[in-house]
Amino acid sequence: MIDVNKIRKDFPIYQTHPNLIFFDSAASSLKVKRSIDEVTHYYQALGVNVHRGVYDLAYEATALYEHARQNVARFINAKEEEIIFTRGTTSALNLVAQAFLHTLKPGDEIITSELEHHSSLLPWMIAAQKTGAKLVYIPLTDEGRITVEGFKKVLTNQTKIVAITHVSNVMGYLTPIEEITRLAHEKNAIVILDAAQSAPHMKLDVKKLDVDFLAFSGHKMFGPSGVGVLYGKEKLLNQIEPYEYGGEMVDQVTKDSVTFKDAPLRFEAGTPVISGAIGLSAAIDYIESVGFDDMHHHTHEIHQYLLKQLMKVEGVTIYNKTSDNPVIAFNIDGVHPHDIATMLDSTKVSVRAGHHCAQLVSQFLGVQSTLRASIHVYNDRHDCDVFIQSVIAARDFFRQF
Numbered sequence: 521m522i523d524v525n526k527i528r529k530d531f532p533i534y535q536t537h538p539n540l541i542f543f544d545s546a547a548s549s550l551k552v553k554r555s556i557d558e559v560t561h562y563y564q565a566l567g568v569n570v571h572r573g574v575y576d577l578a579y580e581a582t583a584l585y586e587h588a589r590q591n592v593a594r595f596i597n598a599k600e601e602e603i604i605f606t607r608g609t610t611s612a613l614n615l616v617a618q619a620f621l622h623t624l625k626p627g628d629e630i631i632t633s634e635l636e637h638h639s640s641l642l643p644w645m646i647a648a649q650k651t652g653a654k655l656v657y658i659p660l661t662d663e664g665r666i667t668v669e670g671f672k673k674v675l676t677n678q679t680k681i682v683a684i685t686h687v688s689n690v691m692g693y694l695t696p697i698e699e700i701t702r703l704a705h706e707k708n709a710i711v712i713l714d715a716a717q718s719a720p721h722m723k724l725d726v727k728k729l730d731v732d733f734l735a736f737s738g739h740k741m742f743g744p745s746g747v748g749v750l751y752g753k754e755k756l757l758n759q760i761e762p763y764e765y766g767g768e769m770v771d772q773v774t775k776d777s778v779t780f781k782d783a784p785l786r787f788e789a790g791t792p793v794i795s796g797a798i799g800l801s802a803a804i805d806y807i808e809s810v811g812f813d814d815m816h817h818h819t820h821e822i823h824q825y826l827l828k829q830l831m832k833v834e835g836v837t838i839y840n841k842t843s844d845n846p847v848i849a850f851n852i853d854g855v856h857p858h859d860i861a862t863m864l865d866s867t868k869v870s871v872r873a874g875h876h877c878a879q880l881v882s883q884f885l886g887v888q889s890t891l892r893a894s895i896h897v898y899n900d901r902h903d904c905d906v907f908i909q910s911v912i913a914a915r916d917f918f919r920q921f
């Protein structure tokens with residue numbers, strides 16, 4: 521069982537902002553003390569580069585950095601050679617799209633969906649434009665879900681890439697990825713999973729999922745910004761081209777030739793995100809100390825409580841009542857979401873308003889933009905009550921005009 525008062529002691533922001541009602545964790549979660557402390561320790565006690573120096577401090581920094589890699593690998597049931605530290609999900613997904621660019625030709629098909637965040641969609645849209653490959657969208661259900669049935673309708677012998685989200689950042693729907701991956705592999709297609717929204721909420725096991733690549737970000741799971749993870753199957757990682765060229769990723773350089781190290785280092789040119797990796801590893805330790813089961817139990821309960829209250833508010837349209845992740849996309853009829861979000865802020869309620877970097881979702885819903893309230897382990901029923909009162913007050917305020 522989660523004791524929110526105890527949990528909040530682990531998030532220092534509640535000391536500086538005791539009245540914070542934070543419902544924007546899907547954009548970026550609050551940061552946990554354990555992660556902040558590890559980042560601070562790195563900068564205060566080490567601060568040096570990794571993989572290069574032969575002095576004690578460099579050895580220690582390298583050990584911490586590589587321990588972070590092992591920890592992430594263990595966390596998702598991968599091998600450490602399969603974990604690349606990136607700047608975030610966006611750079612991880614761009615790396616993969618760039619690597620497969622030269623393999624695509626006119627007539628090839630890339631399957632994606634209207635539920636994608638732009639960082640899962642745009643690298644492949646551009647890849648399609650550059651190569652003549654075709655971008656194919658999985659038909660969504662009326663509710664807006666990706667289903668195996670929908671996927672089967674677009675899977676063909678021309679399918680080379682399947683690039684989809686594990687959980688939509690707006691709708692919160694979970695993609696049935698295991699079956700989709702199995703079907704895609706029958707056609708020898710590569711599956712790339714955007715796990716930015718699933719990694720903070722559920723146990724990921726890359727062996728079970730069997731996807732070829734998977735990406736997530738530290739800042740959505742209580743860790744630092746500026747760090748993310750690209751998982752790739754070892755064999756594939758050593759087949760694809762590096763994304764960037766520079767220090768520490770080469771084996772041998774002559775005046776006109778170069779050979780590269782094996783993964784993961786061939787994809788980590790230059791000084792890596794050392795503090796970020798260390799901080800992410802500490803955030804993972806924290807998540808595991810709380811436990812996904814308890815976290816899910818709590819966030820699900822708060823999600824259902826909030827949903828039930830919001831459904832009672834007249835003038836509110838909710839777009840994802842059956843969401844799997846604790847996220848609610850909604851609008852107040854006749855009022856621009858940004859105006860509502862700004863008013864909510866005056867009662868210290870933080871929500872997101874806009875298209876959430878997923879404009880095709882707004883188009884699917886037939887709206888310009890939405891409000892999004894997203895929940896994590898530090899939210900409680902009191903947060904929900906304040907949120908509901910603020911939404912009603914904002915609605916009534918704008919109704920005067």
Ligand SMILES: Cc1ncc(COP(=O)(O)O)c(C=O)c1O
Nearest residue numbers: 608609610637639689716717737
């Ligand atoms: C589903 C999804 N994919 C990708 C991203 C991009 O993550 P980042 O900005 O950390 O690269 C986000 C962030 O909002 C997201 O929600």
